[in-house]
Amino acid sequence: MPTPPPADLVLTGGTVLTFDARDREADALAVAGGRVVAVGDVADLVGPDTRVVDLRGRTVMPGVNDSHLHGAWLGALWPRTLFGSEGAVEHAEPLITDAEGRRKAILHTGDLLSRLGVTSYTEPGLGPGEDAGPTGCFGSAVLDEYAALAAEGELRARVTVLRLFGELDGPSSLRAFESGLATAPPTADPRWLNVTGVKIFADGIPPMRSAWTHHCYADGTSGHLLVEGEHDPDREANLRAMITLAHRAGHQIGVHATGDRTTEVVVDALAAAIAAHGPAGRHYLIHGDLVPPHVLDRLPALGIGLNTQPGIAVTTAPWLAAALGEDVVRTAWPLRDAFERGVRVCLSSDAPVLDPDWRRGVAAAAQWLDLPASRVLMRRLLRAYTVLPAHQDGAESWKGTLEVGKAADLCVLETNPLDVDPADLPHVGVAMTVVDGRVVFEA
Structure with a gap:
């Protein structure tokens, strides 16, 4: 040899x-x-x-993949977050106004994430639906800047993107969605910038009484879908049409769906599209605050994942209780039920809604699960930040684990996380981050 x-x-x-x-x-x-x-x-x-x-006894693990993180928005806003100790901010605050600002924000995020051991992340919603958006963080020009940085070799983490043909946290139309699907994203090396599909905002969030739910809010309403339409049946028909169009075109579909009624419709529409046109993409529900058990039951067989943010669950539970009552909170964010059913669960931060520290996300997940600390539990939560997001990206064949032939994306921790109580994980330091074999951070 x-x-x-x-x-x-x-x-x-x-x-x-x-x-x-x-x-x-x-x-x-x-x-x-x-x-x-x-x-x-x-x-x-x-x-x-x-x-x-x-290593002097330290521990190497696969690089962290934050599978739902708004990179340009985070870089423009940090160290502030929507819900944070540095002061809450308005969602629509103007932040980026030109190309220099877009580049600076993306690079700022790359530097921040490298210090946390994050080697991949997903930008969940960039595109023409936000070209006139008030923050400047989600439009087509941001995606173009990512492509430019990828071509120059300046990205410090691998980026997956879902395109957005409606407004962020706002309405979308079937006509604009169909027009958007007919356009091509910028080309780039898919190992650094991979546009895998589309994001659809199906509804809002329960604390704002904008999630579509079978429950009644304190004011007697039940929310509604964000997709255009005069009445609920019209909006539902347009949402189903969007899902069918994107699936038939072979796109991955990530659907922001928080209300139980919304998740029922979304999963039923995805199931119908799969039955009619065959499997395509790695579709998933985003957030899934009130996803009911009978919907969770359907996800594994359909290959539909769940991308959820335990930090948001812990932070906003009192707000959900005020909107829908304590009984609803007890069944919300059913992380344990999802794990037990074999649902492909990815944990993420949704930064800058919260900060992007995955260690706090793991601690919050363990707190929400309310299970005894164990190596089995910690391993499962860490895989939800590494292995399973690689699958969501369609990249499990070449990243997400440390095996011969796979990408050298890794981080070095001061302590073995399997030996740490999840509540103490935020205190474990990141000593080194390596992306594509290149050291991008060293303490």
């Missing part, structure tokens, strides 16, 4: 959590050409130019 070429980077003397199908662990890892070339035995791969990092 020929002698393999030396590695570019070797990490040794610690724990490597591969998160592969067998959850294997090792004590070393080698990287060359942006890929993992060895896990475990790396001695023969150390050459004169290899950088060897002594």
Whole structure:
């Protein structure tokens, strides 16, 4: 056998959590050409130019994938968030006004996320529906700036994008949606910028009494769909038509759906589209605040995922109680039920609604689950921030785990997270972040 070429980077003397199908662990890892070339035995791969990092007992895990994060908005707003200690802000506050601002915001987010061990994220909604948007953070020009940065090799994390043909948190029309689908996104290396599909805002959120639900709000209303239409049946028909059009065209569909009535319609429409046109994309529900058990039951067989934000659940539970009552809160954000049913659950931050620290997201998920701390629980929550988002991206064949041949996207933590109570995870430091074999952050 020929002698393999030396590695570019070797990490040794610690724990490597591969998160592969067998959850294997090792004590070393080698990287060359942006890929993992060895896990475990790396001695023969150390050459004169290899950088060897002594982990000194620290732990390597796959890079974090925040599968629902508004990158340009976060970069323009940080350190403020919508609900944060630095002061709440108005959703429609003007933030970006020109190309320089768009570039600065995206790069700012890349720097921030690299310090947190985040190596991939999803921009859930960029496109012409927001070209006249008040913040400047969600229009077509933002997507074009991402493409420019990808071409220049300036992105510090891999980015997945869903296009948006309506308003963010606002109405959309079937005509504009159909016109948008006929346009092509900018081209880019899909390993750095991948436009996988579309986002649809089906309804609002329960605390604002804008989620469409079988329950009644305190004022006697039940919300409605955001899709245009004079009455509920018209809006529902237009939503179903949007889903069918996007599915038939082969796009991934991420639907913002929070009310129980909305999730029923969305999943029924997705099921009908799959039955009529075959499987396509990695469709998923976004948020799913009030998704009922009978809807969860349908998701695994249909291949529909759930992308939810436990930090928002913990933060807004009192607001939901004020809008719909404590009984509704007790069944809201059914994370445990979703896990038990085998639903493909991705955890994310929705930053800058909250801050993008995934460690706090894991702690919030454990708090909401109200289960005893264990390695099994922590592993499941960490996979929901790494392995499962890679599947949502359609990229599980080349990223999301630390296996030979896969992308060298990883982070080094000061302590093994499997040995930490989830409530204490936010105190575990990130020592290093590597993307495509390149060190983008080192404490």
